[in-house]
Amino acid sequence: MSDLSTTGAAFAEFWRERHLCTLTTVRPDGTPHVVPVGVTLDIEAGIARVITDGNSAKARQLRAAGKLNVAACQVDGRRWSTVEGVATLNEDPQAIADAVRRYAERYRQPRVNPNRVLIEITVTRVLGNVG
Numbered sequence: 001m002s003d004l005s006t007t008g009a010a011f012a013e014f015w016r017e018r019h020l021c022t023l024t025t026v027r028p029d030g031t032p033h034v035v036p037v038g039v040t041l042d043i044e045a046g047i048a049r050v051i052t053d054g055n056s057a058k059a060r061q062l063r064a065a066g067k068l069n070v071a072a073c074q075v076d077g078r079r080w081s082t083v084e085g086v087a088t089l090n091e092d093p094q095a096i097a098d099a100v101r102r103y104a105e106r107y108r109q110p111r112v113n114p115n116r117v118l119i120e121i122t123v124t125r126v127l128g129n130v131g
Contacts, residue, residue, distance in 0.1 A: 004043040007126060014081055014130040015041040018107055019074040023050055023119075025061050025087070026068065033057060038110075039072045040102040041083065041123075048072050048083050048121040049099045051110060054091070059117050062089040070121055081128030083121065090118040 004011075021039040024032050035058060040049045050072070052059055062068055066088070073082040090096070099118045103110055110116075 004041075004046050004123060004126065007043070010130045011081065011126075011128075012043055014074075014076070014079060015043070016106065017076070019076055021072050021074040023058060024071045024073070025058055027061065028064075033061070037072070038103055038107045039074070039083075040099070040106050042102075046123045048085065048123055049102060050119040050121070051096065051099050051103055051116055052119060053113060054115040054117040058119065059089060062087060062119060070119075072121060079128075079130050081126065081130055083123045084125040084127070085121040085123040087119050087121045090120050092118075095120075 021037055022034050023037045023039070024034045027033050037050045037052070042049070068087050069084070070087040071082050071084045074080065096116055096118045100110060100116070
């Protein structure tokens with residue numbers, strides 16, 4: 001896991017601002033699957049979270065693989081940041097509720113989705129220019 005506590009105040013603020021992100025996974029055939037998502041970043045835990053429908057392609061990929069190397073990226077003009085890491089699928093209702101709360105704080109309250117799952121990314125690398 002990457003120590004995100006050393007990334008600084010500008011990095012933390014950038015990940016609190018409302019920015020649409022992309023999540024990149026790799027399909028079994030090696031091609032990239034890039035989709036727009038909302039991402040919340042827990043700097044203290046070193047975990048990025050993405051809520052999604054359990055039938056989405058990204059959720060199906062994770063369910064089949066168990067874990068995947070992924071990247072989540074956000075861009076705002078010249079400022080950008082990518083977090084890379086190992087993603088797993090979490091279907092625990094309490095973890096999903098916590099992720100929904102975090103999502104609502106950064107973006108807006110998401111629509112009700114009884115099929116919602118959580119993608120948890122243990123961050124291993126940070127790239128970007130947020131200064």
